[in-house]
Amino acid sequence: MNIKSLIRNVPNFPKEGISYKDVTPLLLNPEAMDFYVQKWANQIDSPIDKVVGIESRGFFFATLLAKKLNAGFVPIRKSGKLPYQTLQESYALEYGKDELEIHTDAIQPRERVLIHDDVLATGGTAKAACNLVERLGGEIVQCNFLIELSFLEGRNQLPGREITSLIQY
Numbered sequence: 001m002n003i004k005s006l007i008r009n010v011p012n013f014p015k016e017g018i019s020y021k022d023v024t025p026l027l028l029n030p031e032a033m034d035f036y037v038q039k040w041a042n043q044i045d046s047p048i049d050k051v052v053g054i055e056s057r058g059f060f061f062a063t064l065l066a067k068k069l070n071a072g073f074v075p076i077r078k079s080g081k082l083p084y085q086t087l088q089e090s091y092a093l094e095y096g097k098d099e100l101e102i103h104t105d106a107i108q109p110r111e112r113v114l115i116h117d118d119v120l121a122t123g124g125t126a127k128a129a130c131n132l133v134e135r136l137g138g139e140i141v142q143c144n145f146l147i148e149l150s151f152l153e154g155r156n157q158l159p160g161r162e163i164t165s166l167i168q169y
């Protein structure tokens with residue numbers, strides 16, 4: 001299966017000079033979705049308590065992966081969207097700045113956590129997500145991504161962590 005053919009490159013979105021990786025063609029293909037969620041699941045050889053997905057595109061795959069691993073799903077959302085008590089972290093993006101939140105009761109101390117997002121770019125989002133999980137006492141087993149924009153060196157923001165991606169640009 002050629003996954004790159006299911007990722008659409010959109011030049012100059014959302015800003016001039018950004019080459020946006022659009023995953024919606026992949027979402028239209030249930031066979032491909034199944035194949036790649038299974039691929040992520042196969043990388044995991046020890047129990048996972050929670051799969052964390054990062055709003056919004058991280059949710060597309062993280063809920064499916066949580067179900068496959070028989071783990072709970074935890075949403076990390078942009079500021080002001082989660083209704084209960086939260087922790088917050090600010091971060092910078094390839095094309096802006098934002099703040100993420102997690103519910104304080106979403107992860108218990110020492111739970112084993114997998115963090116998923118669709119894209120690893122500068123790494124600011126993933127770093128903020130890792131900080132939130134660790135502030136709640138969670139143990140991060142792996143951070144996995146569909147796409148890694150290697151030229152932005154996001155891995156440098158996540159030293160010492162196990163990081164996997166299925167497609168690299």
Ligand SMILES: O=P(O)(O)OC[C@H]1O[C@H](OP(=O)(O)OP(=O)(O)O)[C@H](O)[C@@H]1O
Pocket residue numbers: 054055056057058092093094117118119120121122123124125126154
């Ligand atoms: O590695 P970084 O430079 O931090 O960028 C990666 C993040 O950027 C995108 O999200 P975006 O904030 O555009 O939100 P969306 O998923 O709601 O579209 C993507 O889904 C990642 O979460």
Ligand SMILES: Nc1ncnc2[nH]cnc12
Pocket residue numbers: 018019020021022094095119121122149
């Ligand atoms: N170039 C890009 N395409 C899609 N999502 C992104 N998130 C950060 N940079 C991105």
